[in-house]
Amino acid sequence: MDFTLTERQAYWRDRVRDFIEAHVRPRDHDYHAQQAEGGRWKVLPVIEEEKARAKAAGIWNLFMPPASGRPHVDDSFEFDGPGLTNLEYALCAEEMGRIGWASEVFNCSAPDTGNMEVLHRYGTRDQKDRWLKPLMNGEIRSAFLMTEPAVASSDATNIETRITRDGDDYVINGRKWWSSGAGDPRCEIAIVMGKTDFEAQRHAQQSMILMPLDAPGVKILRHLPVFGYDDAPHGHMEIELENVRVPVENMLLGEGRGFEIAQGRLGPGRIHHCMRTIGVAEEAIEKMAKRLLSRVAFGKAVAEHSVWEQRIAEARIDIEMCRLLCLKAADMMDKAGNKAAQAEIAMIKVAAPRMALRIIDDAIQAHGGAGVSEDFGLAKAYAGIRTLRLADGPDEVHNRAIARLEFGKHGGRDAIAAAKAAAGAR
Template identity: 60%
Template sequence: MEFMYSEKVQALQARVTQFMEEFIYPNETLYEEQLAAQKDRFGAIPPIKLELMQRAKEAGLWNLFLPDSTYGAGLTNLEYAPLCEIMGRSALAPEVFNCNAPDTGNMELLERYGTEQQKKQWLEPLLEGTIRSCFSMTEPDVASSDATNVEASIVRDGDEYVINGRKWWSSGAGDPRCTISIVMGKTNPDAPRHEQQSMILVPMDTPGLKIERMLPVFGYDDAPHGHAEITYTNVRVPVSNVIWEEGKGFAIAQGRLGPGRIHHCMRLIGAAERALEEMCKRVEARVAFGKPLAAQGIVQTWIAESRMEIEQARLLTLKAAYMMDTVGNKAAKQEIAMIKAVAPQMALNVIDRAIQAFGAKGVSDDTPLAFLWVQARTLRFADGPDEVHKAQIAKLELRKYATQKASVN
């Protein structure tokens, strides 16, 4: 298992890092200022983001996430990992490179399962960055960590499907460019448990689709991206809008969430790296009780533990990426589950130590730490809670011994 980056990847790392240093970090504050100056924070995209997106596209740093595809950069998961990590150092960066969730997952879904017409109508504009999308799976009235609980109905009526249901945490729906929602619901409640669900494309301007409210996360509204609660009331779309075919919704969800989960973990490693970097700069410059904070034993322990935890999470993530590339997502499901449980907690640990080192400033918006912490905390249940991933890890581990026991008997 080789984790040495190729010359191609090293060159891309250098280019992405240079772009971050030249354009992303210096414009983070300007982006927030432009957003705050808008009358409606969900009404428009701050000009600086659009300018940076164009710069990234012209620089060829665009759609790097899509592996082995004529649509993307042709990078494997292992090759993309260090690039995604760099982007994860800033909340502004992923979309600038057109590598942001949920659009990446939706693009991969359409590229893998969509018809040629669906690709032309929705995938190509997403790849160009001219539109945005959201993913409507989670529901307020059921435990959506079990996707088979989804209750929204998708009923065929002639040449149309009629959709009814309430969804929330449909991330990306607040963006004024969001023109398409991928909705998961039940087409056949009487089918086998994992074949009851389907996914369907619903344009955001379809009659009966209503954004009820935008949901804040620990007080952050994540504008203009946002997380919406949406009701679908007798929403009608053509039969041709179903993705793959009826009953494939659960299978599609599993295919979509594998890459999405590893991308989150890659970005979390980048967020943790930035937090550690900020912490080290702070403790070198800050003096308390007659010596720099960096000379305090407890602070040195924080730094050492942070470095060890980041390296452990990175190696586990690279192993998962390697397995996804070589044996496929299904065979790598234990490794994917492990990184999804490990990376958010690791990032929370590191960012929390950095906040502690900064003191009161660490909980303000004068540093990126508070927002990075919030993002990491939500990822302990987004794309599946820790407990579900740990249960899967344990079952897969126990299965090995059950097989051994059966062979002995």
């Protein structure tokens, strides 16, 4: 195995890293100062300014597929991006994860990344013209409405939102929550997952449809803070959908295709999250090390106390292991497809947030009372990463998938059935 980065991989990673260090990190204080002024739900000038700079530099929409070389028979070229592979993008995503708002600067923040991929892959030309183009230009934001408060949404077949055909419209009724991005005043479109046929086969009941946020009947009930953090201007909202009418042409791919779309959307998104998480962990270990070297307790630098040597060493080991697993998953997705990489995707989705939480928790401890304050950003980082143990499927769902794949190597269902039969016979 050759773990050396290719020239292209290093080129894109370094461009992102250098831009962040030159333009994003120096303006982090501007970001927080602007967020503290006036209302919470607003567009921050610092983000728009740095977006324009990144776009002009060509560090933009990095996750979007490349020009295919085919004749322009439909919409191929107009909606293409730089064409980074999952592996190449993973290296860039880690750099973006080091500062919370960096991803948006490159037009690479969730849920827009996943929504743009859905529109690119499954959208019609009209849908792309109306929604994908302004999303790729960074002119608007989007939301993804899937989770519901009334059901266990870890099993997406439980969702109860109804999407009913009525003439030339679909009528949407239901209640969603943790609708990330819906608090942003630039958020104009949402992808909604609901059921068009409650009697169809289990995974053919669901559909996805495009819903303008300003459609009559869309009501934002409340904002949902995460451990007290509002994540403005992005936010997470609970939304009531009451007789919301959207044109028939807003359906994505066709009725009953929602699960198919979801699986295409979530695989790459999970890798993006995990690599950003590794960036968060790198920031935390750096802050921890600097704090330990700068403080004295009981007559010597805190870094010289053996307990902290152990914690720093374990943090570095854990980061390196998770990075390799994440890059392996991304490489498998590129070479063999998402399905072939499903075990690796599930494993890193469990491992990365747990790893980062341990390191952030140790960093908080190293900072003492300052660690739980707003001064070092560690408490907010912990809140954000803790959410990832639930987002895009909770740990338990991914562990279940990993276990089933493992059992499958050794007889799987047949072995379980035989064991049950033997137990019954006794």
